[in-house]
Amino acid sequence: MSLLVPDTGLLFWMLLSFGIVFVVLAKYGFPAIIKMVEGRKTYIDKSLNAAKKANEQLSELSAKSQTIVAEANKEQGRILKVAMQERDKIIARASEQAEIAAQKELDEVKEKIKLEKEEAIRDIRRQVANLSVEIAEKIIRKKLKESDDQMEMIDRMLDEVLSKDKN
Amino acid sequence: MKKFRNIVLLLLFAFGVVGLMPVMAQGDGTVQKDVSSAKSAKNPVDVKGIIFGHIGDSYEWHITKIGNTTLSIPLPIIVYSSTTGWHSFLSSRLKENGGIYEGFSLAPAGSKYEDKLVEHNASGQEVRPFDISITKITLAIFINSFLLLVIILGVARWYKKRPQDAVAPKGFVGFMEMVIMMIEDDVIKSCVGPKYKKFSPYLLTVFFFILICNLMALIPFFPGGVSVTGNIAITMFLALCTFVLVNVFGTKSYWKGIFWPDVPLWLKVVPIMPVIEFFGIFTKPFALMIRLFANMISGHMAMLVLTSLIFITASFGAAMNSAMTVASVFFNIFMNALEILIAIIQAYVFTMLSAVFIGLAQTNEEPKKIEK
Known part of the structure; x- marks a missing residue:
């Protein structure tokens, strides 16, 4: 059966053409394609890894920023509180000082008033004494005419007063 | 449903017209009788001649016959x-x-x-x-080789023009990439084993060569229509290539597995197993050769016989002929669809089995010994 007998001519041409096809494709065809596809595969893997890493970094960064913001908020609160306290303190101190100053002035004024009062009292007393002396003189002048006894008594009384003033 | 019925009716009508044509053309039967060999004088159609004329090799590429003039390319x-x-x-x-x-x-x-x-x-x-004439099959090999080179180098050119991080290709290049990588990853890498890189260009070439020959053979007119893979010389050559690769690159443990296999001693001393294994070296590529050859030739034979049915039944009357024409066309459509499937499957199987045989000869590990 001729179907089952391989023909030499065909074998020869098959060897030639298949050989050429194989050599050309093995050199310029398949390796280029496969290399490219595998390169792409590794590239995709690499990119995926890089994206994953970037994502991780991003989430880390955002967490960090969140903590920073939270810390800043806390700090702000603290500073505000301190400032408020400080303010209160300053106000309190200022009012205290004002009070003290006012008190001092008041005291001074009081003292002056007191002194002036005393002066006035003394003045009044002096005048009263003078008046009473004058009155007494007048009375005594009248009476002295009547008796020398009365004169004597007035002297004694004057002495008494004077001694009292001296004290 | 109504649409489907319309299509069926239309098809039946069309085939009816086609079926009548041979009857009208029966006058030409005498011409055919003269041309066909004397052996089939009784039968106006020389089916055997048609079939073997299509399947076999010849020194000219017969394209068609119009009336009495044959249109063929001298080679x-x-x-x-x-x-x-x-x-x-x-x-x-x-x-x-x-x-x-x-x-x-x-x-x-x-x-x-x-x-x-x-x-x-x-x-x-x-x-x-x-x-070493350039016969019909030789020319078909040239055409198919040229096509294969153009396709694969065209695809490769796409990659060479682009940087490594280019976007994946679309369209035909993407399709070819998918097929190439399917063969590379699923067949070659998994069957040959760790040293697959050395064999992958050969296996890929074999796959695409067989595939393109199988598919071109299904085109019924000039650049195709020649069953290259349905010729024993071609399949023998391809099987020989695999045979050479298997045995030239076979490892020491592969040869040990053949001549001193891991079987009870009495099977080795009386060399039953070594003889069987030794024959296995040759039966594997032989099976490769016959499988591809038989698969391709049988499909073509079936299709040719089904087509010849129309012309054989031309002398049986119009009714018979129309019925057979409808049946023949239906079966031919079915056969063509099946042949496309077989074209792909046989290329895949040949490549896969070659990869498996190469992979079996690449074992480096010592066969496991049963602990006693």
């Missing part, structure tokens, strides 16, 4: 005769010179070298010269 004949040296002429010279040219003629039917070019030695015996 160059290149022969080396041991007595007269090299000869090279177009095959049409034979017919022009009454069937004999420079002492060469086609062997008549019934001869040992039927339809092959022969010369006659001094004693009048037929002698076959060394024949």
